[in-house]
Amino acid sequence: MQFKKIIVQFDSENLILAEELICDIFFSFNLKGVICDIPLDEPDEGFGTNTLAKPEIYSIAGFLPLLDSSVILFEKIKKKALNLSDYNIKIDIKTEIVDEKDWSESWKAYFNVTPITDRITIKPAWKDYDARKDEIIIHLDPGMAFGTGTHPSTAMCIKLIETYLEPGSIFLDIGTGSGILMIIAAKLGAWRIIGIDNDEVAIKVAQKNLAKNEINTGLFDLTCTTLDKTDPIPYDCIAANIIAHVIVDILPGISMRMTENTTTILSGIIKERQNEILAALEKNHLFIIHEEYMDEWVALAVKKKTRR
CATH class of the missing domain: 3.40.50.150 (Vaccinia Virus protein VP39)
Incomplete structure (x- = not known):
């Protein structure tokens, strides 16, 4: 099965708030495999670690099954994401088409x-x-x-x-x-x-x-x-x-x-x-x-x- 990968790149003085608001949009539209590429401070030693290297660009990605309805859903997601400018969150949205197998294997290295x-x-x-x-x-x-x-x-x-x-x-x-x-x-x-x-x-x-x-x-x-x-x-x-x-x-x-x-x-x-x-x-x-x-x-x- 193919998916539309939706990548929301963002910048904000409050990265954690931006992360929650974008994730909230993704989850409300039932996107799959949501990945947050955002730096977090390391917790105390031995109590969980962040597995992703700190990114140059902060982004959150999610996957939408490539169906006839996905165009309409993407436009709704895009509109809600761009409205986050009200919270002083700068948004740039990119998309690409990926196979489920390609996605499921590529992230495992992290x-x-x-x-x-x-x-x-x-x-x-x-x-x-x-x-x-x-x-x-x-x-x-x-x-x-x-x-x-x-x-x-x-x-x-x-x-x-x-x-x-x-x-x-x-x-x-x-x-x-x-x-x-x-x-x-x-x-x-x-x-x-x-x-x-x-x-x-x-x-x-x-x-x-x-x-x-x-x-x-x-x-x-x-x-x-x-x-x-x-x-x-x-x-x-x-x-x-x-x-x-x-x-x-x-x-x-x-x-x-x-x-x-x-x-x-x-x-x-x-x-x-x-x-x-x-x-x-x-x-x-x-x-x-x-x-x-x-x-x-x-x-x-x-x-x-x-x-x-």
């Missing part, structure tokens, strides 16, 4: 073995690595789905899951992408794992990655759906590594699926949007038990307030 915490390491499925005896290795091939585990938002989310998920838990992953958080929950002893995503490609990629990591098929359930279309049953641990405004929108549904013992992990939040999240937490009777910060990104672990 994805390396990456330690995320003291005992969790992300390993590309095609690379060799000698693991320590007590090390948890996640074999990953993101394909056209979001999530290599090396972005600060995902790295912090993984750290919080490691901290708060208890063996025997029922785990819900909202916007599962490559399935990385589901795999980690399984490796940490979750009893049942539910993953949802509104992208059929992500569901297929997650299924393959769960198989690569030898996760028992009876342990998990993957569905192409949205949170509002799932049963409002309680979970022990919930993860939503998305973006701030989506978290705000779905927070009532998340709260509905929480008990006072549930820990929910929210990530993909830039610091400038943190106040929106705090207001939404208060509105939905949730409170923060732990905060993580890396670069301009925030991840939160939250609980539900006790009813009196």
